[in-house]
Amino acid sequence: MRTPSNLLPEGFHDALPPFAEAASRLERDVLDTLASHGYARVSPPLAEYEDGLAERMQGASSSDLMRFVDPISQRTLALRPDMTVQIGRIATTSLADRPRPLRLSYSGQVLKLRSGQLQPERSRLQIGAELIGNDSVIAASEIVSVAIEALERAGVTGITVDFTLPDLIDILAAGPLPLNQTQIDEVRSELDMKDAGGLSAIGATGYLPLIEATGPFDEAMARLRAFDTDGLLDTRLDGVSQIAASIKGKASLTLDPTERHGFEYQNWFGFTLYADTFIGALGRGGSYQINRPDGNTEAAVGFSLYPNPLIDAGFGAQLRDQIFLPVGHDRAAAARLRDAGWRTVAALSDKDQAQALGCTHILNGDQPEPL
Ligand SMILES: N[C@@H](Cc1c[nH]c[nH+]1)C(=O)O
Numbered sequence: 001m002r003t004p005s006n007l008l009p010e011g012f013h014d015a016l017p018p019f020a021e022a023a024s025r026l027e028r029d030v031l032d033t034l035a036s037h038g039y040a041r042v043s044p045p046l047a048e049y050e051d052g053l054a055e056r057m058q059g060a061s062s063s064d065l066m067r068f069v070d071p072i073s074q075r076t077l078a079l080r081p082d083m084t085v086q087i088g089r090i091a092t093t094s095l096a097d098r099p100r101p102l103r104l105s106y107s108g109q110v111l112k113l114r115s116g117q118l119q120p121e122r123s124r125l126q127i128g129a130e131l132i133g134n135d136s137v138i139a140a141s142e143i144v145s146v147a148i149e150a151l152e153r154a155g156v157t158g159i160t161v162d163f164t165l166p167d168l169i170d171i172l173a174a175g176p177l178p179l180n181q182t183q184i185d186e187v188r189s190e191l192d193m194k195d196a197g198g199l200s201a202i203g204a205t206g207y208l209p210l211i212e213a214t215g216p217f218d219e220a221m222a223r224l225r226a227f228d229t230d231g232l233l234d235t236r237l238d239g240v241s242q243i244a245a246s247i248k249g250k251a252s253l254t255l256d257p258t259e260r261h262g263f264e265y266q267n268w269f270g271f272t273l274y275a276d277t278f279i280g281a282l283g284r285g286g287s288y289q290i291n292r293p294d295g296n297t298e299a300a301v302g303f304s305l306y307p308n309p310l311i312d313a314g315f316g317a318q319l320r321d322q323i324f325l326p327v328g329h330d331r332a333a334a335a336r337l338r339d340a341g342w343r344t345v346a347a348l349s350d351k352d353q354a355q356a357l358g359c360t361h362i363l364n365g366d367q368p369e370p371l
Contacts, residue, residue, distance in 0.1 A: 011115040011122030015311075022316035023125060026154045026307050027107050030127045033150040037142075039105035039129045044086035046109070050078035056085045056291060058265040066111045066122075079111040083126050084302055088290035091132045092298060100133025119280065121308055128283070130302035135287040137239045140269055140301045141246040143285055147273060147303045148250050151282065154307075155316060158276025159251040163217065163240050166263040166270045166286060168210075168233070175232055177206040191258040210258050217244050217253035224257055236268050243269065265289075273305070280309050323361040323368050324354035333366035342368070 008014070015023060031041065047070075054062035065078035080086055083106045091102055107127040115122050129146060131139050148159055169188055173179035179187060187207055190198035194211050213224040221244075225237055244253050262284050263270045270286030285303025292298055311317070325334050325346040334344050345357050354362050354371055361368040 009122075011112075011120055013121065013123075015308075018317040018319065019311050022318070023307065023311045026311065026316055027125065027127055029154040030150040030305060030307075031105060031107055033153045034105040034129045034146065037103070037146050037149075039103040039146075042087065042090055042104050042106055043108065044080070044083060044090060044106070047077045047079050048086070048089075050076040052089070053078045053080065053085060056088060057082070058288075064113055066113050080108075081110055081112050082304070083108060083110060083128065084130060084288075084304060087130045087302070088132075088300070091130070091300075092290055092292040096292075101139065102132040103129065104132065105129045119306070119309060124306050125308050126304050126306060128285070128302060128304035130300055132290065132300040133298060135268075135299035135301050137242045140239070140287060141243045143301045143303055144243055144271060145247050145250065147283065147285060147305070148247060151273065151275070151305070156275045156282070156310070160254060160274040160276070161244075161247065161251045162254045162256055162259065162272045162274065163244060164255075164259040164263060164270040164272070164286075165233075165236060165240065165257045165268065166260060166266040167268060168236075168257055169207075169260075171232065172207070176230060177204075179204070188258070188260060192260070214256045214258075215254060217255045220255035220257070224255070240269055269301075271303075273303070275310070278310050278313060278315070282307060282310060321361060322357075322359045323363055324352075324357065324359035324371075325363050329363050330366050334363060336366075337363070337368065 035041070050062055050065060050067050054065060062078070065081060067076050067078045069075070070077045087104050087106060091104065095102060105128065107125070109123055110126045112122045112124065129143065131143055144161060148161070151159055169184060169191070173184050183202070183204065186202050187199065187204045190202065190204070191207065191210060196208055196211055199205065199207055209223065209227040213220050213227060221237065221241060228234065228237065247253070259272065263286060265288045266286030267289065268287055270284065272284045273282045275282055283303055283305035285301070287299065287301045289297040290300055320343055322343045322345055323337060325344050327347045327350055329346070338344055345359055359371060361370055
């Protein structure tokens with residue numbers, strides 16, 4: 001396991017063997033899946049001008065960013081907390097003239113200013129894909145199914161997709177169930193806690209049925225449709241149902257229409273990914289708008305995975321066979337074994353010990369021999 005160390009700030013850890021390798025194997029599997037669906041890799045820098053980054057991050061402020069002054073430009077820079085924002089910048093500047101839809105993938109470390117209760121890490125690996133220029137049901141279905149395929153290719157089983165409607169409360173509050181901004185925040189936090197008593201106490205009884213519209217997808221969706229008596233949400237609910245239908249059989253499906261944790265900028269549709277063997281979320285995604293430099297916006301859908309907690313829990317950590325090569329070993333035989341997929345560990349002196357160096361075999365003549 002990774003050992004917290006007072007050599008590093010809270011929320012920062014070294015990835016050690018075999019976890020670091022497990023993480024890069026997962027990263028490779030996910031990126032290969034994305035590439036196979038036409039997502040081209042981009043690699044934005046770790047830090048950017050703070051004002052540009054903050055401006056693009058809807059629902060977050062610069063006080064949520066890890067910032068520092070750049071001695072060269074004398075300007076404040078920020079470490080990226082979410083690569084999706086950078087992909088939006090790239091899509092609407094350097095790649096503004098590329099035909100749409102534009103499919104981009106990415107992977108890298110992101111930095112959160114504060115750690116979450118469920119995820120103490122502040123430095124996290126983020127791997128994802130963004131489909132830019134379209135947020136239709138077809139585009140959203142592609143994103144969800146590619147996310148599932150990527151996780152499956154990495155060996156994750158028992159996947160659950162939990163759908164949400166990130167802007168649901170805003171829509172209801174601006175229409176049939178009016179609320180002012182303070183009330184919106186109150187209603188949201190009561191819904192977060194699924195607190196019926198709390199909702200009643202603040203006079204928002206109209207929102208009570210939303211607490212019940214949660215759980216296995218079909219039942220929860222039926223309850224949500226029953227709640228939507230004037231058909232205001234029809235198109236959204238049809239859209240989310242179609243996306244769910246498109247991945248039926250590939251994952252367990254649930255609905256939590258008011259879940260908003262981590263959905264600061266997504267609009268009509270969002271989803272969180274879980275795996276049976278693991279308690280926390282593996283990633284999330286949804287539809288959103290990218291602000292373009294000309295003042296217009298561009299629709300997009302995408303997803304991001306945060307696989308570190310899964311890896312730390314031991315996922316993909318393989319103890320591989322390794323063969324010890326004694327001093328003076330047959331170099332040609334060792335090279336043939338490496339070609340055949342073996343990992344070799346060459347002795348530097350007679351003092352080196354096969355077992356202590358993690359070897360399972362030793363090269364005897366030109367043949368591997370189990371230790
Ligand atoms: N970047 C978002 C997920 C996402 C990607 N694209 C759209 N949404 C997150 O990390 O929560």
